[in-house]
Amino acid sequence: xxxxxxxxxxxxxxxxxxxxxxxxxxxxxxxxxxxxxxxxxxxxxxxxxxxxxxxxxxxxxxxxxxxxxxxxxxxxxxxxxxxxxxxxxxxxxxxxxxxxxxxxxxxxxxxxxxxxxxxxxxxxxxxxxxxxxxxxxxxxxxxxxxxxxxxxxxxxxxxxxxxxxxxxxxxxxxxxxxxxxxxxxxxxxxxxxxxxxxxxxxxxxxxxxxxxxxxxxxxxxxxxxxxxxxxxxxxxxxxxxxxxxxxxxxxxxxxxxxxxxxxxxxxxxxxxxxxxxxxxxxxxxxxxxxxxxxxxxxxxxxxxxxxxxxxxxxxxxxxxxxxxxxxxxxxxx
Amino acid sequence: xxxxxxxxxxxxxxxxxxxxxxxxxxxxxxxxxxxxxxxxxxxxxxxxxxxxxxxxxxxxxxxxxxxxxxxxxxxxxxxxxxxxxxxxxxxxxxxxxxxxxxxxxxxxxxxxxxxxxxxxxxxxxxxxxxxxxxxxxxxxxxxxxxxxxxxxxxxxxxxxxxxxxxxxxxxxxxxxxxxxxxxxxxxxxxxxxxxxxxxxxxxxxxxxxxxxxxxxxxxxxxxxxxxxxxxxxxxxxxxxxxxxxxxxxxxxxxxxxxxxxxxxxxxxxxxxxxx
Numbered sequence: 001x002x003x004x005x006x007x008x009x010x011x012x013x014x015x016x017x018x019x020x021x022x023x024x025x026x027x028x029x030x031x032x033x034x035x036x037x038x039x040x041x042x043x044x045x046x047x048x049x050x051x052x053x054x055x056x057x058x059x060x061x062x063x064x065x066x067x068x069x070x071x072x073x074x075x076x077x078x079x080x081x082x083x084x085x086x087x088x089x090x091x092x093x094x095x096x097x098x099x100x101x102x103x104x105x106x107x108x109x110x111x112x113x114x115x116x117x118x119x120x121x122x123x124x125x126x127x128x129x130x131x132x133x134x135x136x137x138x139x140x141x142x143x144x145x146x147x148x149x150x151x152x153x154x155x156x157x158x159x160x161x162x163x164x165x166x167x168x169x170x171x172x173x174x175x176x177x178x179x180x181x182x183x184x185x186x187x188x189x190x191x192x193x194x195x196x197x198x199x200x201x202x203x204x205x206x207x208x209x210x211x212x213x214x215x216x217x218x219x220x221x222x223x224x225x226x227x228x229x230x231x232x233x234x235x236x237x238x239x240x241x242x243x244x245x246x247x248x249x250x251x252x253x254x255x256x257x258x259x260x261x262x263x264x265x266x267x268x269x270x271x272x273x274x275x276x277x278x279x280x281x282x283x284x285x286x287x288x289x290x291x292x293x294x295x296x297x298x299x300x301x302x303x304x305x306x307x308x309x310x311x312x313x314x315x316x317x318x319x320x321x322x323x324x325x326x327x328x329x330x331x332x333x
Numbered sequence: 334x335x336x337x338x339x340x341x342x343x344x345x346x347x348x349x350x351x352x353x354x355x356x357x358x359x360x361x362x363x364x365x366x367x368x369x370x371x372x373x374x375x376x377x378x379x380x381x382x383x384x385x386x387x388x389x390x391x392x393x394x395x396x397x398x399x400x401x402x403x404x405x406x407x408x409x410x411x412x413x414x415x416x417x418x419x420x421x422x423x424x425x426x427x428x429x430x431x432x433x434x435x436x437x438x439x440x441x442x443x444x445x446x447x448x449x450x451x452x453x454x455x456x457x458x459x460x461x462x463x464x465x466x467x468x469x470x471x472x473x474x475x476x477x478x479x480x481x482x483x484x485x486x487x488x489x490x491x492x493x494x495x496x497x498x499x500x501x502x503x504x505x506x507x508x509x510x511x512x513x514x515x516x517x518x519x520x521x522x523x524x525x526x527x528x529x530x531x532x533x534x535x536x537x538x539x540x541x542x543x544x545x546x547x548x549x550x551x552x553x554x555x556x557x558x559x560x561x562x563x564x565x566x567x568x569x570x571x572x573x574x575x576x577x578x579x580x581x582x583x584x585x586x587x588x589x590x591x592x593x594x595x596x597x598x599x600x601x602x603x604x605x606x607x608x
Contacts, residue, residue, distance in 0.1 A: 004415040006459030010372040028491055041560060042553035044498035049549020052506035053542050055335045058524045073542060095499050105411045105467035110371045170418050171425040196539020205547055
């Protein structure tokens with residue numbers, strides 16, 4: 001999943017870098033506040049350990065070439081769960097990715113921003129909150145860690161495919177299917193290893209595990225998070241299949257006013273609709289238009305699955321934005 | 334990947350004109366090469382720029398006195414994911430060409446397009462040139478020199494310290510990784526052995542990961558305590574001595590920057606093309 005240089009136009013690479021830098025700054029603030037500034041070297045040494053962990057290869061559970069294809073652990077969910085904050089994963093994965101990019105050439109320099117967002121930010125946040133919520137609701141640490149590990153690999157792979165599709169270097173349908181399926185399988189390794197490693201760490205050093213206070217946040221809140229994610233994803237998956245293709249109220253009024261559609265009949269005269277838009281542009285003098293990245297909630301080259309994925313992508317982006325804003329507001333108070 | 338760490342660092346300790354250059358000069362010029370290559374639009378002119386850059390790169394590699402197999406081995410190590418995307422390009426259309434011509438029809442309605450092959454080649458050139466730049470940088474610069482160089486160029490001290498700590502302990506964990514692998518092998522455990530139940534293999538791997546995690550955490554605690562004993566506090570930073578650039582460093586930097594900036598611009602503005 002380490003995207004190399006050359007697969008993003010430079011403009012998109014810069015945008016990803018800026019987003020990544022915001023999260024790196026936040027993770028640095030976390031390291032100073034939560035770990036206390038002096039303890040920063042501890043996390044740095046731990047990052048070296050995570051780097052070693054990423055080297056342990058394992059055969060895939062399902063493989064066309066027996067024993068031939070291997071996968072390894074990223075460790076974002078494990079780091080976030082043990083250290084008790086998603087920012088721990090951002091911090092550690094940033095260090096690991098910087099070293100992999102600069103020293104080994106694994107993952108590009110201009111693409112590093114996107115790699116940090118995918119594996120560090122998304123992996124850490126989804127891993128951490130999935131573990132905490134599932135553990136609080138179902139009281140099963142092992143299952144929670146497994147699901148968290150799996151999600152922390154699967155979501156970044158989907159976002160990685162979307163980023164490459166937006167860059168125009170990997171077709172959306174092909175990228176989403178291959179990346180999604182491959183990482184859904186590798187996710188079993190990530191999930192399994194995260195679960196076993198966590199249970200091992202909890203037995204050996206229960207004092208260092210930070211994410212073991214389900215009662216602190218309140219079960220109701222976590223239930224809402226789990227239910228919220230499930231409902232949002234369910235709506236995202238099923239909505240496009242049930243959505244009406246008819247114009248909404250505002251569209252309908254506008255089209256009727258210009259004679260492109262009869263008020264009581266749903267048929268739209270496309271040529272009159274175009275004329276209506278031109279007439280409005282002429283009257284108001286406003287010719288501003290904007291090419292949306294995901295026009296009409298679709299991904300270019302995909303039909304219904306494209307709509308599903310566009311909505312899932314939107315939900316995830318809004319989820320992260322909402323979380324960020326709520327954290328910012330609560331900090332102010 | 335950690336196994337290659339020792340190998341790469343060994344090549345970085347050799348002595349040549351390129352090895353002796355200041356780390357800052359190498360970092361800036363290789364970054365310039367990567368940015369120039371990435372920023373160049375997805376057009377066939379990439380081949381011309383890529384070839385000229387690669388010829389220049391070959392001169393630098395020769396000057397570094399490193400054998401070509403070192404380069405080949407390192408290139409092979411990082412190819413898979415990029416190559417996967419590049420190889421599958423030929424079956425798909427993309428937004429960078431208005432018209433696509435089918436040159437081969439395969440079963441299941443799959444086509445190979447002439448333009449897509451060209452696009453795949455463009456991606457390959459960009460990818461290989463960028464990765465080569467990193468290979469030269471890390472094969473000729475010691476990790477610690479690279480860190481000091483970045484520190485001198487304004488890398489925030491917090492990051493210089495944490496990266497420095499990480500680099501120092503990477504080698505410790507490299508040895509630890511080796512020992513753990515050896516001890517697993519002496520117990521005849523192979524994570525790729527399909528005769529063993531999958532759950533058992535995952536469990537063992539999970540426990541190994543847990544062990545490394547705890548050992549690195551405890552190492553971190555010991556390091557932190559011993560640093561405190563030596564007077565470490567929140568205002569402590571890595572000590573980097575000021576080091577002015579020598580004439581040869583300046584010359585190399587100016588030549589590289591001029592080359593990596595003017596070549597793409599000239600090729601973009603003129604009609605000089607190799608393809």
